Amino acid sequence: MRAVILLSGGLDSATALAIARSESRECLALSIIYGQRHEIELAAAKRVAAAIGVAEHVIYPLDLRVFGASALTDDIAVPKDAVGAAGIPVTYVPARNTIFLSLALGYAEARRAEEIWLGVNAVDYSGYPDCRPEFIEAFQQVILRGTRSGVEVGQPRIVVPLIRMSKAEIIRRGTALGVDYALTHSCYDPDAAGRACGHCDSCLLRRKGFEEAGVGDPTVYSKR
Amino acid sequence: MRAVILLSGGLDSATALAIARSESRECLALSIIYGQRHEIELAAAKRVAAAIGVAEHVIYPLDLRVFGASALTDDIAVPKDAVGAAGIPVTYVPARNTIFLSLALGYAEARRAEEIWLGVNAVDYSGYPDCRPEFIEAFQQVILRGTRSGVEVGQPRIVVPLIRMSKAEIIRRGTALGVDYALTHSCYDPDAAGRACGHCDSCLLRRKGFEEAGVGDPTVYSKR
Numbered sequence: 187m188r189a190v191i192l193l194s195g196g197l198d199s200a201t202a203l204a205i206a207r208s209e210s211r212e213c214l215a216l217s218i219i220y221g222q223r224h225e226i227e228l229a230a231a232k233r234v235a236a237a238i239g240v241a242e243h244v245i246y247p248l249d250l251r252v253f254g255a256s257a258l259t260d261d262i263a264v265p266k267d268a269v270g271a272a273g274i275p276v277t278y279v280p281a282r283n284t285i286f287l288s289l290a291l292g293y294a295e296a297r298r299a300e301e302i303w304l305g306v307n308a309v310d311y312s313g314y315p316d317c318r319p320e321f322i323e324a325f326q327q328v329i330l331r332g333t334r335s336g337v338e339v340g341q342p343r344i345v346v347p348l349i350r351m352s353k354a355e356i357i358r359r360g361t362a363l364g365v366d367y368a369l370t371h372s373c374y375d376p377d378a379a380g381r382a383c384g385h386c387d388s389c390l391l392r393r394k395g396f397e398e399a400g401v402g403d404p405t406v407y408s409k410r
Numbered sequence: 411m412r413a414v415i416l417l418s419g420g421l422d423s424a425t426a427l428a429i430a431r432s433e434s435r436e437c438l439a440l441s442i443i444y445g446q447r448h449e450i451e452l453a454a455a456k457r458v459a460a461a462i463g464v465a466e467h468v469i470y471p472l473d474l475r476v477f478g479a480s481a482l483t484d485d486i487a488v489p490k491d492a493v494g495a496a497g498i499p500v501t502y503v504p505a506r507n508t509i510f511l512s513l514a515l516g517y518a519e520a521r522r523a524e525e526i527w528l529g530v531n532a533v534d535y536s537g538y539p540d541c542r543p544e545f546i547e548a549f550q551q552v553i554l555r556g557t558r559s560g561v562e563v564g565q566p567r568i569v570v571p572l573i574r575m576s577k578a579e580i581i582r583r584g585t586a587l588g589v590d591y592a593l594t595h596s597c598y599d600p601d602a603a604g605r606a607c608g609h610c611d612s613c614l615l616r617r618k619g620f621e622e623a624g625v626g627d628p629t630v631y632s633k634r
Contacts, residue, residue: 220415
């Protein structure tokens with residue numbers, strides 16, 4: 187079975203790819219590169235794709251800075267040590283997963299893929315609305331009503347294997363499948379050498395996940 | 411009230427813009443330029459935006475040829491004199507309006523626009539699934555469940571003023587609002603000078619619309 191998979195180079199999408207491969211999917215990876223950390227994320231996505239194995243890898247540069255309004259695309263400071271703060275954080279990027287899924291959908295339809303895999307998670311996450319099951323279900327309806335393949339054959343189907351797993355469960359699952367997390371990059375605010383800050387939401391969730399999983403954390407943190 | 415409007419440079423989106431302006435919307439126009447006819451469509455969108463009036467105009471180049479699989483993005487021949495043929499035509503672009511709406515959504519959220527206007531039409535149209543009311547309703551649900559502004563304030567709302575109008579009704583409405591249709595471009599297969607072919611789905615629907623509306627057709631057709 188053929189599947190398009192959104193691959194950011196982070197821990198979650200790497201694990202999702204490993205699960206897809208373990209379930210014999212032919213994987214077409216799509217990396218949408220946007221915002222401030224193009225080079226670091228792109229390098230991680232390429233390492234992960236090469237290590238786990240994909241049938242092809244499309245790198246799609248997307249300029250979301252045209253629209254602005256997020257700490258991940260603008261020059262707004264990334265919040266530190268703030269996981270669990272109320273509300274949706276400033277690192278929310280307007281409509282990000284809607285845009286990413288729609289591009290994955292175009293790719294899947296063009297290549298007749300039967301599934302779209304996405305490593306979103308609604309347990310140990312930053313509170314973004316576009317990581318929740320109700321968003322995924324709504325987007326599935328868009329596919330069924332608004333695309334040729336959806337109307338004619340009821341596909342592609344969105345697969346979100348991690349959505350109800352804790353970060354520790356994700357790390358244990360990936361480790362069992364042989365994922366080398368040293369290849370992945372999660373930090374929202376790395377230093378010039380690409381080292382993780384250790385204090386943004388993404389670093390905190392990742393750190394806590396390795397601790398709870400009882401798996402050694404291979405992340406190289408900045409000394410800042 | 412602020413509205414993002416998708417502006418292709420065609421007859422429908424020009425009319426939608428004129429209606430939005432007549433209803434006192436502050437319009438942020440978004441032209442997503444893709445595929446084979448960049449220059450002609452971009453020039454038409456710029457003419458229309460300048461003539462009808464927008465607060466700003468973002469030109470967004472999007473490379474859909476990476477994914478392929480449509481006569482509008484690949485080197486597949488555009489069908490001629492085939493309106494009403496069974497099924498979804500080869501000019502269907504995978505997930506096009508889903509991708510366009512998702513980018514408009516990112517723009518609307520970033521700029522706090524309360525509406526997204528879209529000139530889709532499900533009467534005199536080519537049969538694309540992503541022009542139908544059920545698609546629009548599904549995408550509205552994605553906004554309400556998957557974006558910060560949707561979850562928090564129930565916006566932006568998608569507005570589709572033309573969706574149940576015939577092409578003749580659209581042309582009469584736009585003419586009453588002073589739209590100069592000579593500025594617009596609809597043809598899927600123009601010649602090198604930008605003249606319309608007169609025989610693709612889009613030309614046939616446009617031609618018939620002017621005839622039925624009893625309005626002179628200002629389109630310059632190629633002599634081919």
